[in-house]
Amino acid sequence: MRATSIIFKRELGAYLRSPIGWVVAAVLLLVDGILFQTQAMGDKHLSADVLRAFFIYSSVVVGIAAIALSIRLVAEERQTGSIVLLNTSPVRDVEVALGKFLAALAFLAIMIAMTFYMPLLIKINGKVSWAHVAVGYLGLILFGAASLSIGLFASALARHQLVAAVVGAALLASMGQLFPLADKLDAPLKGALGQLDVWWIHFQQGFASGIVNVKDIVYYLALTYFFMLLTVKTLEAKRWQ
Amino acid sequence: MxxxxxxxxxxxxxxxxxxxxxxxxxxxxxxxxxxxxxxxxxxxxxxxxxxxxxxxxxxxxxxxxxxxxxxxxxxxxxxxxxxxxxxxxxxxxxxxxxxxxxxxxxxxxxxxxxxxxxxxxxxxxxxxxxxxxxxxxxxxxxxxxxxxxxxxxxxxxxxxxxxxxxxxxxxxxxxxxxxxxxxxxxxxxxxxxxxxxxxxxxxxxxxxxxxxxxxxxxxxxxAAAPRTEAEVAAEIRQIVVAIQPVTARAAVTAVLSKLDGVSAVAEPIEQAGALTFTLSCNRDIRAAVSRAIVNGGWDLVRLDYVHGELENTFIRLVSGGTDARN
Known part of the structure; x- marks a missing residue:
């Protein structure tokens, strides 16, 4: 896994050196702050409700940021031709995928951490538990990781970043609409499809409300693993074409 | 290795x-x-x-x-x-x-x-x-x-x-x-x-x-396939062409073809104001070629004996290949 560490450092450095990282971070914090002010604190009276609304709005912004951060990871390398260096080096595709994913996750986690002043304001001026704050952030990280893996998979599929963005956003948005879609169906499909939803069941009804369910954690880890596996298999297939 | x-x-x-x-x-x-x-x-x-x-x-x-x-x-x-x-x-x-x-x-x-x-x-x-x-x-x-x-x-x-x-x-x-x-x-x-x-x-x-x-x-x-290139001045070609355009080009070809040692004369190429004839031959016959051109009333502006040049090898090799990929 030495190569993973090398690639992790390069990719994290790339986010810090290039405008994309700073632009995404600035937009995330700006939009999150505006949503916090205008929506989360709108007509809510209970501070726990305000905190829950903050995590719900933040998760949407985190999902968009995750796609924006991940689409460049492989597609950009194909566009510029730098992927040849990785392809002709003695590194495994799983190391490449993991290094890139962890770098994007680290950067996303830093951005998420920078929103902490908002829950802190609620805590100071209201009555919420630290546990609720911690669970909400755990949910944001897990949801962000799953979204990143989807974006990374889209990036591995596409040659152009725009295509990767469209595919990644479409996948994430579709998976976030499985619960409303399942609601229109009959059992047993209703239950199964609903549980596959990436946001409503596992985040909105779980982490955002300060509730930790093992099944929610397992779901996000499994989803991330699944799309990482797809990414590795896609890289393997394209490397030796 | x-x-x-x-x-x-x-x-x-x-x-x-x-x-x-x-x-x-x-x-x-x-x-x-x-x-x-x-x-x-x-x-x-x-x-x-x-x-x-x-x-x-x-x-x-x-x-x-x-x-x-x-x-x-x-x-x-x-x-x-x-x-x-x-x-x-x-x-x-x-x-x-x-x-x-x-x-x-x-x-x-x-x-x-x-x-x-x-x-x-x-x-x-x-x-x-x-x-x-x-x-x-x-x-x-x-x-x-x-x-x-x-x-x-x-x-x-x-x-x-x-x-x-x-x-x-x-x-x-x-x-x-x-x-x-x-x-x-x-x-x-x-x-x-x-x-x-x-x-x-x-x-x-x-x-x-x-x-x-x-x-x-x-x-x-x-070197196994040497050739002589003869270039005839465009001015003469133009005069001849003015009178009998087809037979003039053919006349040069005919004269060169009759030379001893020439096995073939390729279709002449008009290039840089001159007609270039490429002769296939088994030895250096530049002297005979120059005499034939001058005696025919044409101006000889260039005469080369092409022997073992890498560039010619490359051109011959790539132009001799056939696209069998499809």
Missing amino acids: IRVENLSKYYGGTRALGPVSFEIADGETVGFLGLNGAGKTTALRILACDLRPSAGSVSVDGIDAVASPHEVRKRIGFLPENPPVYADMTVRDYLRFAGSLRGMKRADLDKRMPEVLALTHLEDRQDHAITTLSHGFRQRVGVAQAIIHAPKLLILDEPTRGLDPVQIVEMRSLIRDLKQNHTVLISSHILPEISQTCDRLLVLGYGALIGSGTEAELSAAE
Whole structure:
């Protein structure tokens, strides 16, 4: 896994050196702050409700940021031709995928951490538990990781970043609409499809409300693993074409 | 060191390369010569383990490239047509990254870095972001990443592509320096580039290997089919054409065809204000040709005996090939 560490450092450095990282971070914090002010604190009276609304709005912004951060990871390398260096080096595709994913996750986690002043304001001026704050952030990280893996998979599929963005956003948005879609169906499909939803069941009804369910954690880890596996298999297939 | 047997590559139903077989010994500098689309890049990408062959085998130091690609990759440095650089990194950081990927330890990198920067003349640019470098310097960075881990085999795909004349001369000089420590494979469709830097040539045409050997060997092969080129002044041609345009051109051809030793006269080509006739012959008959032209009343402006020139060999080889890929 030495190569993973090398690639992790390069990719994290790339986010810090290039405008994309700073632009995404600035937009995330700006939009999150505006949503916090205008929506989360709108007509809510209970501070726990305000905190829950903050995590719900933040998760949407985190999902968009995750796609924006991940689409460049492989597609950009194909566009510029730098992927040849990785392809002709003695590194495994799983190391490449993991290094890139962890770098994007680290950067996303830093951005998420920078929103902490908002829950802190609620805590100071209201009555919420630290546990609720911690669970909400755990949910944001897990949801962000799953979204990143989807974006990374889209990036591995596409040659152009725009295509990767469209595919990644479409996948994430579709998976976030499985619960409303399942609601229109009959059992047993209703239950199964609903549980596959990436946001409503596992985040909105779980982490955002300060509730930790093992099944929610397992779901996000499994989803991330699944799309990482797809990414590795896609890289393997394209490397030796 | 490198053994290639019946190597082929298909893109869908289209054959891009092969089957080709050749061997390259340690320390050789071999040029892949061919027109655009001849299969040079495909061959080099397969040798660099960037592309999986459809059929056949490639082994480097006895290691099968398909079965153990990582082992082969450790032994290879590859510069593709476009240098695989990260524009946001500085030259030094990028080379450190490239070396680390190839398994180099920090101490080895610290030791190797000054050597590579000096060899590629990048000392003054080592702290510059690659995005600020010109195409020529980026190409040097591309070479530097290919040699940072001191590979035995260095593969350079069109290394002078897009460079200006001064940069081309500098790149040739760099390649000559690299020959001392590496087995080098270079591809190009520009003959002088190959002939000035390589010990041996592999000529590709339509995906097939249509010629192989040293420059002297290929030129010797050319000697088996010598030709005399005679150029007749355009002014005379124009006078003749004014009177009898068809028979004048035919008249010169007829006169040349009757000369002793001439086996064939190709269709004349109008070029640079003159008609060029190419005669196939088995010996130097320039004296007879000049007498025939002058006695015929035409002006002779050029007379060459073409014997063993590499460029003619290349043109003959590639124009003689047939596209059997489809």
